[in-house]
Amino acid sequence: MGRLIRNALTMLVVMTVITGLIYPMVATGVAQVLFPHQANGSLIERDGKPIGSELIGQYFDDPKYFWGRPSATTPQPNNGTASNGSNQGPTNTALRDAVQQRIDALRKVDPGNTAPVPADLVTASGSGLDPEISPAAAQYQVARVARVRHLSEQQVQTLVAQFTQGRQLGLLGELRVNVLQLNLALDSQQVH
Amino acid sequence: MTANDFIQIGIFLVVLLLLVKPMGRYMAHVYADEPNRVTRLGGGVERFIYRLCGIKANEDMGWKQYAIAMLVFNVCGMVAVYVFQRVQQWLPLNPQHFPALSPDLSINTAISFVTNTNWQAYSGESTMSYLTQMAALAVQNFLSAATGIAVLIAVVRGFARKTTKGIGNFWVDLTRTTLYVLMPLSFLLAMLLVSQGVIQNLKPYVDVPVVQTSSYAQPVTDSAGNPVKDASGNPETKPAQTTTQTLPMGPAASQIAIKMLGTNGGGFFGANSAHPYENPTPFSNFLEMLAIFLIPGALCITFGQMVSDRRQGWAILATMLVIFIPLVIGVTAAEQSGNPILHSLSIDQHASALQSGGNMEGKETRFGIVASSLFTAITTAASCGAVNNMHDSLTPLGGLVPMWLMQLGEVIFGGVGSGLYGMLAFAVVAVFIAGLMVGRTPEYLGKKIEAYEMKMASLAVLIPCALVVICTAIAVMMPTATATVGNPGAHGFSEILYTVTSATNNNGSAFGGLSANIPFWNVMLSVCMFFARYTLAIAMLALAGSVAAKKHVPESAGTLPTHTPLFVTLLASVVIIVGALTFLPALALGPIAEYLMSAH
Numbered sequence: 001m002g003r004l005i006r007n008a009l010t011m012l013v014v015m016t017v018i019t020g021l022i023y024p025m026v027a028t029g030v031a032q033v034l035f036p037h038q039a040n041g042s043l044i045e046r047d048g049k050p051i052g053s054e055l056i057g058q059y060f061d062d063p064k065y066f067w068g069r070p071s072a073t074t075p076q077p078n079n080g081t082a083s084n085g086s087n088q089g090p091t092n093t094a095l096r097d098a099v100q101q102r103i104d105a106l107r108k109v110d111p112g113n114t115a116p117v118p119a120d121l122v123t124a125s126g127s128g129l130d131p132e133i134s135p136a137a138a139q140y141q142v143a144r145v146a147r148v149r150h151l152s153e154q155q156v157q158t159l160v161a162q163f164t165q166g167r168q169l170g171l172l173g174e175l176r177v178n179v180l181q182l183n184l185a186l187d188s189q190q191v192h
Numbered sequence: 193m194t195a196n197d198f199i200q201i202g203i204f205l206v207v208l209l210l211l212v213k214p215m216g217r218y219m220a221h222v223y224a225d226e227p228n229r230v231t232r233l234g235g236g237v238e239r240f241i242y243r244l245c246g247i248k249a250n251e252d253m254g255w256k257q258y259a260i261a262m263l264v265f266n267v268c269g270m271v272a273v274y275v276f277q278r279v280q281q282w283l284p285l286n287p288q289h290f291p292a293l294s295p296d297l298s299i300n301t302a303i304s305f306v307t308n309t310n311w312q313a314y315s316g317e318s319t320m321s322y323l324t325q326m327a328a329l330a331v332q333n334f335l336s337a338a339t340g341i342a343v344l345i346a347v348v349r350g351f352a353r354k355t356t357k358g359i360g361n362f363w364v365d366l367t368r369t370t371l372y373v374l375m376p377l378s379f380l381l382a383m384l385l386v387s388q389g390v391i392q393n394l395k396p397y398v399d400v401p402v403v404q405t406s407s408y409a410q411p412v413t414d415s416a417g418n419p420v421k422d423a424s425g426n427p428e429t430k431p432a433q434t435t436t437q438t439l440p441m442g443p444a445a446s447q448i449a450i451k452m453l454g455t456n457g458g459g460f461f462g463a464n465s466a467h468p469y470e471n472p473t474p475f476s477n478f479l480e481m482l483a484i485f486l487i488p489g490a491l492c493i494t495f496g497q498m499v500s501d502r503r504q505g506w507a508i509l510a511t512m513l514v515i516f517i518p519l520v521i522g523v524t525a526a527e528q529s530g531n532p533i534l535h536s537l538s539i540d541q542h543a544s545a546l547q548s549g550g551n552m553e554g555k556e557t558r559f560g561i562v563a564s565s566l567f568t569a570i571t572t573a574a575s576c577g578a579v580n581n582m583h584d585s586l587t588p589l590g591g592l593v594p595m596w597l598m599q600l601g602e603v604i605f606g607g608v609g610s611g612l613y614g615m616l617a618f619a620v621v622a623v624f625i626a627g628l629m630v631g632r633t634p635e636y637l638g639k640k641i642e643a644y645e646m647k648m649a650s651l652a653v654l655i656p657c658a659l660v661v662i663c664t665a666i667a668v669m670m671p672t673a674t675a676t677v678g679n680p681g682a683h684g685f686s687e688i689l690y691t692v693t694s695a696t697n698n699n700g701s702a703f704g705g706l707s708a709n710i711p712f713w714n715v716m717l718s719v720c721m722f723f724a725r726y727t728l729a730i731a732m733l734a735l736a737g738s739v740a741a742k743k744h745v746p747e748s749a750g751t752l753p754t755h756t757p758l759f760v761t762l763l764a765s766v767v768i769i770v771g772a773l774t775f776l777p778a779l780a781l782g783p784i785a786e787y788l789m790s791a792h
Binding site: 003004005006007008009010011012014015016018019020021023024026027028030031032034035038039040041042043050051052053054055056057058059060061062065069075076077078079080081082083084085086087088089090091092093095096099100103114115116117118119120122123124125126127128129130131132133134135136137139167168169171172173174175176180183184187 | 269318383403411437461468531539544550551553564679687786
């Protein structure tokens with residue numbers, strides 16, 4: 001038994017060094033050389049300072065911006081250090097009330113738009129940090145954003161198209177629009 | 193379901209089937225008794241490790257010796273993970289200065305990671321230091337997977353060998369699995385994941401200014417950090433402004449790679465594979481799904497090769513697919529049809545060219561319905577437990593599928609190694625039932641199946657079932673446990689049933705609305721995880737020891753061939769009947785009741 005425990009403990013130490021230190025350190029080193037942008041969080045930088053990440057959604061509730069997926073993180077939405085979904089069950093009346101409130105909020109800033117709201121725009125994402133919305137959810141908001149910003153719908157459509165990604169390799173996943181990048185582009189267009 | 197749904201499921205299955213054969217054959221080389229190209233390549237490192245640890249690599253262990261080595265090694269791992277969590281505040285690589293975790297949570301996490309369950313009652317980005325993640329949790333991702341595979345290989349040797357006591361050497365199987373299988377694959381997958389946007393660094397978290405500031409209600413806490421309540425018992429809040437967003441950082445990709453390949457499933461972040469830094473694109477999602485099934489699928493081929501009859505491996509793989517495919521279609525169809533309680537609102541849940549539609553609560557836009565549903569089925573068929581969408585928000589029938597896939601005993605692919613040795617227990621039961629029908633002594637892979645083998649196989653099949661049913665019953669009688677459910681009605685019961693099912697079958701996914709970080713859950717689930725994992729493994733090693741000692745009986749006219757469609761049907765039926773008879777009553781109280789109530 002003594003020999004067995006010695007075997008087990010030394011094996012644990014050796015494996016901890018190999019898989020717990022050497023492996024992640026080598027992986028970090030190689031990743032930093034091959035894919036530094038991705039390995040460090042796909043940050044969007046302006047004047048050398050990070051102003052956001054392509055992959056992490058921010059919260060928008062101003063009508064001049066495209067709104068992203070509702071976020072259930074606490075205490076504030078899109079909290080980067082507390083990723084989570086709502087975990088509301090499908091038949092929970094709290095879920096229906098939350099969805100109704102989100103529909104009402106969208107209607108309030110765009111009273112003329114009576115189309116049914118695309119599902120992803122009024123349901124909370126899984127991570128609470130979803131950076132993207134469906135093209136349908138973007139289309140729902142184009143007229144509002146154009147009106148508030150005094151742009152033509154065509155101008156806004158061009159930007160939406162620019163930040164729309166198709167299915168990866170033509171087959172995988174879904175079509176999607178990056179909300180933060182789109183809103184940053186809208187803001188920079190306003191300046192010119 | 194849309195055409196695209198079928199296409200994405202189809203591509204996954206085709207790529208999987210193309211990969212399992214080369215991978216399975218490679219692993220057969222890794223565990224071969226005679227030296228070969230693979231084992232010669234790493235022989236130097238291997239021998240160095242054995243010398244360092246004082247291991248006699250050519251010692252052939254009997255089943256008891258093998259089981260004791262496995263247990264002692266695993267318990268040492270538990271102690272190490274426990275200690276790391278308790279002292280992380282004094283160790284390096286803790287840029288966020290996280291304090292020690294509570295004793296009950298630390299025990300739960302230690303048992304959870306060592307048993308390959310990876311149930312998480314904590315959220316990584318706000319509790320675990322980088323060192324704890326890398327040197328405690330990720331190490332057990334490797335070692336718990338290697339343990340599962342080692343036990344399987346020993347069980348297969350038991351069938352392949354004749355009139356011997358030895359079923360291999362635990363240390364050699366463990367070392368070879370880690371060096372030749374898990375490490376190279378993990379490194380490759382980690383780099384592919386980083387290319388897609390998974391982070392891999394050791395930097396502190398990054399604060400960025402938000403584009404649009406917004407206001408929110410900040411809960412008020414007293415000096416001890418406890419929430420302050422107002423006169424009516426509601427938490428008090430004060431208005432606050434969001435001006436910055438904190439982006440989490442860390443060595444995520446290296447850990448996520450092994451979390452998928454080892455069917456561990458413990459997320460680097462709280463949201464697991466739904467987190468954009470953990471699973472940023474549809475392609476990363478595809479790779480992660482493939483990584484879950486790759487080794488459990490390939491081990492079927494390895495098994496066929498080792499018992500010198502490749503058809504046996506394909507038959508087992510076919511059985512798994514026969515059960516898996518209809519259930520994938522079931523969950524996808526349920527999710528694509530949307531949430532019925534929202535139909536009366538002004539919401540568009542229909543699939544179109546511009547959106548996936550369907551039940552999007554808890555799902556990410558980039559995955560939509562099919563890539564989320566497929567992931568759900570894969571992660572619960574295999575005992576992985578990583579999630580790319582929140583299972584608690586699945587439709588009633590959509591949530592039934594992952595629950596039942598776990599309740600089948602995690603044998604539809606299942607955990608690496610453990611899934612296949614679980615399925616072999618079912619195969620023994622199936623040949624026994626067939627033997628009863630015709631009145632002959634049953635045989636499997638040339639070995640007579642007698643009373644002792646049947647006892648061990650029945651234990652392996654029934655222990656998880658009994659634990660789930662009994663512990664669920666205990667939990668629903670405890671007010672401390674029922675107070676933790678996050679949703680009302682039948683769904684609250686589903687949360688409890690799912691939790692116990694997941695822990696006992698070493699899956700680790702959750703209906704996350706349940707607040708599991710209380711001493712009751714931490715302790716009870718630790719017991720479930722521990723007993724299910726090791727009683728099953730030991731029962732199968734005992735079975736292996738018994739069949740290894742037997743002679744090989746040549747095939748005769750009365751032998752039931754176990755590679756035919758007939759046997760595949762029989763085996764699938766046994767798995768389904770055991771799963772259905774045991775759990776249908778409980779499922780009727782949970783997801784089925786919820787479905788019937790929501791249907792009108």
